[in-house]
Amino acid sequence: VIYTFLKRHKDFEFEPFQNPATGEQVKTLQILPQDFNSDGFFISKIKRKES
Template sequence: MKYTKKEQDLSQLQTIQVSLLQSVAPLLKAGGTLVYSTCTVDREENQEVIEKFLREHPEFEGDTAFAERMPVAIKPLINGYDVQIFPQDFGSDGFYIACLRKKVE
C-alpha cells in the first residue's frame, strides 16, 4: 500500500485524535479504562497523542496492568501501558494500543 500522508496531515490527525480523547475523558468513571488504538506506526498519531493527553489530564495515568490482559506473543513488545506493533512483527498492518486508567481519588 502506498504511503500517502503528508506532514500537514499528521498535524491535523493529531489534533482530531486529541480532541476525541478529550471528548470522552469526562464520560469515564473513576477507575475506568480508556483504550486508544490506531492502525498506524506514526509516532505523531500514537505516543505523542497519548503524551499530550496525559499532560493535559492529570486525572489519567497509564494502566500498566494492560500487559496482563494481552496475548503472550505481544507481551515482549509492551512498553508499560502501550504497545507499538510494526508490520514486520507479525506480518500484519502496524498498530498502536495505549491503555489508560482514570485515577480513583
C-alpha cells in the first residue's frame, strides 16, 4: 500500500528512521506476529518533499 501511495504522490518520500532492535536506518519495518507473540505491524515514515 505504501509503495502505491508513493508512486501516485510524487511529492512524498520515505523518511528513514532507526530500527530500535538493530540501530540501523530503515525505510520500512515489518513485525510479524511470531516475532513477539503479538499482532503484526508494518511501519514506515513518509514526508512531503521539500520544494
